[in-house]
Amino acid sequence: MLGQSDDMVQLLTPDGRRVDHPEFTFRGTTDDLLRSLRDMWLGRRFDVEAIALQRHGELGMWPPQLGQEAAQIGAARAIRDGDHVFPSYREHSMALALGVPMQQILGFFRGTDAGIWEMNDKFRTYALVIGVQTLHAVGYAMGLQFDGLVGNDDESTNSGVMVFHGDGASSQGDVNEAYVFAASYNAPVVFFCQNNQWAISEPITLQSRIPLYERARGFGFPGIQVDGNDVLAVQAVSEWAMDRARRGDGPTFIEAYTYRMGAHTTADDPTKYRARDEEEAWRGRDPINRLVAHLRDIDAIDDAHLKALEEEADELGVRTRASIKELTDRTMDELFAGVYAEPTVALEAQRRQFKEFADSFEED
Ligand SMILES: Cc1ncc(C[n+]2csc(CCOP(=O)(O)OP(=O)(O)O)c2C)c(N)n1
Ligand SMILES: [Mg+2]
Structure with a gap:
C-alpha cells in the first residue's frame, strides 16, 4: 500500500498470525489481549450508537472512528497514572x-458545553481546531519537566x-511549531x-512526499511507523515511546498506519472522493477481526465469549442512549458566559450578533 514502509512494525498479520520483529516484542499477557478486545469492541459499539444518535437529531455532529480502535486501544495500554x-x-x-x-463525550457533540469540562486526570478536552492540542501538549510536557517529574532515578515518579x-x-x-519546541526542549511527549x-x-x-514518520528525523527525534490496525504492535511501540519520554530521552513520533472505514464526520459523504475498492481492501484489515482470529487460534476465546461481549455491547448501547436524557441543554447566553472568566468586548459583540441572528428566526 502507498505510504506503507518496509520498516512498519507489525506483530499480528491481517489474518491474525503472530510475527516477530527484530526490535519490538509484545510483552502483555493473553488477559491483556482479552481486555484490549473488550475495549475495542465496546468502543466500536459506542461509536455506532453515537452515529445513530446524531441521525436522530440528538447530537449536532459526530466524527466516526470505525477501524481506528486498535490504534487507540494499543496506545491506551501504554498510559499509566501520572501520564x-x-x-x-x-x-x-x-x-x-x-x-x-460517556456523557462528557456526547455532551461535547450535543453542544451542552463548549468543551469546558475536565475530562479526567489523564484525558484532556477534545480539540476541534486542527492541531492546536499539540501545542498544549508540548507546553504541558515542558511543565512536567520543569516540575521535576521526568528522568528521575525512581522511575515511578516519572x-x-x-x-x-x-x-x-x-x-x-x-x-x-510543536515539533520544534518539543525537540528544542527535549520534552517528554509522544506525537x-x-x-x-x-x-x-x-x-x-x-x-x-515521504512517509510521515520520516519527517520526524528532520525535527530531531525518532519517528516510527506502526501497523495501526495491529493492537499488539501499537501497544509495544507506544510503551517504548512513553518510556523514552518519562526517562527524559525526549519526544517520539509514532505514525499509526490505519484507515477509517466510516465518513470523516456525519456531515461528510466519502463516496464523493474515496474509491469503493480502497474501502473494501481496508475492511480486510479490520483490527477487531484480526485480534479475534488470533485469540481463536490460541483457544483464548470461543463463540460464547464473543456472545457475552456482544451482550455487554448491547448494554452499553442502552446506557449510551439513556445518557442523552441526562444531559442539560444550555442556552446560548450560558455558553458565551463560559468562554472566559470575565467577559470581553469582542465576545460581548459576538454574543449580541448571535442573538440578533437567532432572533431573526422568531415568528412575528
Ligand atoms: C484550524 C482548522 N482548520 C480547518 C479545520 C477543518 N477541518 C476539520 S477536520 C479537517 C481534516 C483533518 O484531517 P486529519 O488531520 O487527517 O484528521 P482525521 O479527521 O482524518 O483524523 C479539517 C481541515 C479545522 N477544524 N481547524
Ligand atoms: Mg486523516
Whole structure:
C-alpha cells in the first residue's frame, strides 16, 4: 500500500498470525489481549450508537472512528497514572478505556458545553481546531519537566504526555511549531499520528512526499511507523515511546498506519472522493477481526465469549442512549458566559450578533 514502509512494525498479520520483529516484542499477557478486545469492541459499539444518535437529531455532529480502535486501544495500554493524554476529536475508544464518562463525550457533540469540562486526570478536552492540542501538549510536557517529574532515578515518579493528531494536521503550522519546541526542549511527549490516509477529501499523497514518520528525523527525534490496525504492535511501540519520554530521552513520533472505514464526520459523504475498492481492501484489515482470529487460534476465546461481549455491547448501547436524557441543554447566553472568566468586548459583540441572528428566526 502507498505510504506503507518496509520498516512498519507489525506483530499480528491481517489474518491474525503472530510475527516477530527484530526490535519490538509484545510483552502483555493473553488477559491483556482479552481486555484490549473488550475495549475495542465496546468502543466500536459506542461509536455506532453515537452515529445513530446524531441521525436522530440528538447530537449536532459526530466524527466516526470505525477501524481506528486498535490504534487507540494499543496506545491506551501504554498510559499509566501520572501520564496525560491530549486528544484531537475522534479518540472515543481511548477516552472510554481511560475512564471518561460517556456523557462528557456526547455532551461535547450535543453542544451542552463548549468543551469546558475536565475530562479526567489523564484525558484532556477534545480539540476541534486542527492541531492546536499539540501545542498544549508540548507546553504541558515542558511543565512536567520543569516540575521535576521526568528522568528521575525512581522511575515511578516519572510522567509523560501523549498527543493525538491526524495525517492532515501534520501539515498545520501549529503542529510543526510543536515539533520544534518539543525537540528544542527535549520534552517528554509522544506525537501519536493516526494516518487514516485522508484529511476529509485530501489524500495523504498531497500532504507529504515521504512517509510521515520520516519527517520526524528532520525535527530531531525518532519517528516510527506502526501497523495501526495491529493492537499488539501499537501497544509495544507506544510503551517504548512513553518510556523514552518519562526517562527524559525526549519526544517520539509514532505514525499509526490505519484507515477509517466510516465518513470523516456525519456531515461528510466519502463516496464523493474515496474509491469503493480502497474501502473494501481496508475492511480486510479490520483490527477487531484480526485480534479475534488470533485469540481463536490460541483457544483464548470461543463463540460464547464473543456472545457475552456482544451482550455487554448491547448494554452499553442502552446506557449510551439513556445518557442523552441526562444531559442539560444550555442556552446560548450560558455558553458565551463560559468562554472566559470575565467577559470581553469582542465576545460581548459576538454574543449580541448571535442573538440578533437567532432572533431573526422568531415568528412575528
Ligand atoms: C484550524 C482548522 N482548520 C480547518 C479545520 C477543518 N477541518 C476539520 S477536520 C479537517 C481534516 C483533518 O484531517 P486529519 O488531520 O487527517 O484528521 P482525521 O479527521 O482524518 O483524523 C479539517 C481541515 C479545522 N477544524 N481547524
Ligand atoms: Mg486523516
